[in-house]
Amino acid sequence: MNPVIKVNSVEKEYKHFHLGPIDFEVEKGTVVAVVGANGSGKSTLFKTLMGLAQPDNGYVQLFGLEEQKQVVDVKNRIGFAGSGLYHAFSQLTVNKLAEFVSHWYTTLEKDYYEHLLNRYEINGKEKFANCSLGTQKKVEFVLAMAHRPQLLLLDEPSANVDMLSQRRMREDLKSFMEQEENSIVISTYIQDEVKQMCDYICILDDGKIKGFFEKDEIRHLWARLWISSLPDQLKNDPRIWKVEEHPLQVITNQLPDIEEELLKCQVDIIRIKRLELDDIMEYMFIFNKKTTNTSGVLLKGDDCNHKNKVKQN
């Protein structure tokens, strides 16, 4: 089966930034969260997927098609929110903007658009330029959803958006994913969005994919262990990310293996606590360790330029 997104060895060079090489595939029916610090390359990645930035090397395929060659077919099936694209016509009202955008989509339903406007409490008669940052984000989201795409590419859709609308966005994205054909790639800083919606997490750092893993699997593998002692052979083990004293604790990204080894060494494990996603990501960024994806598992100390493939659930 063709993946919805195929990114093959994509590289993009800027004066002070290098994206890639990036390889990954997203198959339909999955939600992938792209997370990373500011300037890690998330927006550049989204623009590359949308054909707004042309890769120096490699290629991007969406729905098995090349964006440049079959732009109408490809873009008709995508809903994109991000990059403040609508600022180009910020003098227009939201409704005029929607009218302009809707002309190009064969599937846009006016009723659904109006339903979304009401749901997000957007005044369609207000000029886009006069909308608050949060409302502008909501307009982008509504226009991305209104033509019922098969793939949503959302670059920080809920930034500056109020809590109630954030919750509604999550609800709408969940119902969007009830259609088996649909997929989402979303970049976000909001942990609840990652926890509640995403199947996979792609960690970008300094323009490179540092990890691509299944959300539940990573939570199963990362843990903090309170232990009676730390055997010598584990002191410099790459699976131990951090050691803390008083009381003695270790943080690992390979819980089952480490647990087994500790038991073999007759070390008492006093307590095990699974790490929250935000803690895991913090460790990854703070320690800036090299990580890779092997069968959806993050490992420390390996090179990361492998193909990251998301398997359909």
Add this chain to the structure above:
Amino acid sequence: MWKDSWWLAKKELSFQFPGILLTLLATIIIAFFTVPQLDALVREMYSNETLYWNPFLLDLIFLGVTPSFSALFVWGPYLSLRTIKEDPFGKRMALYRSLPISMDVLIRSRILSMLVIFIIMSSAFYTIIFLMLPDSFFYNVEASQFLRFALTWFGYALVLGSVNTYIEFGTNGRVLYIFPLLFLIVIVLVRVACSNIWNMGVVEASILLVSRYSNIIVIATIILGVLGCVTISRMLKKRLLTRDFI
């Protein structure tokens, strides 16, 4: 495809309606300013009168200003220094590229939009000149000859004016600002070279050319104008397929 191109061009023009009005007003003022200069030139050419007028200024208007009739030069992006940083034309193209619009529709809409603006401004410019010129002007230059003169400059302006489309959407805000300055320098150099070679101004030379070669020069410049549009649309397509919108 043409239907969608025209729809896009029309929409964009309607969004820029105040800019069209302002540019039209500026064009009419330039035309008013051109009338006495052109009249003085012709009177000096055919009646051997010596009048106060500025041949350099007249050449500058025809060589340098008429090509800018293809752009809304009295409108936001051309008047604000923020254009250098914000690149509003690039932003507009980024939005278009994110929508399901084929490249051919985009390119054709750019050309159509440019042509509509160019035809409106050029028609206003030459109509005002025609209406404002005194009857004495037409004792020396017949109305048909004036029409040929206008069409010749129309063709010239179309060749260079179509470049504006490429500058607006194929480059960035910085180039949009630098290009007119470079263009002005080139025009001044061309004007100096022509007056040294022919010992007359370019507009004066064009009146003589039109009277001697009649329709040939008109057809040649119009064909060049059309070829200019075709070439620019091809160049723009190539550029947009490789351009980054960041």
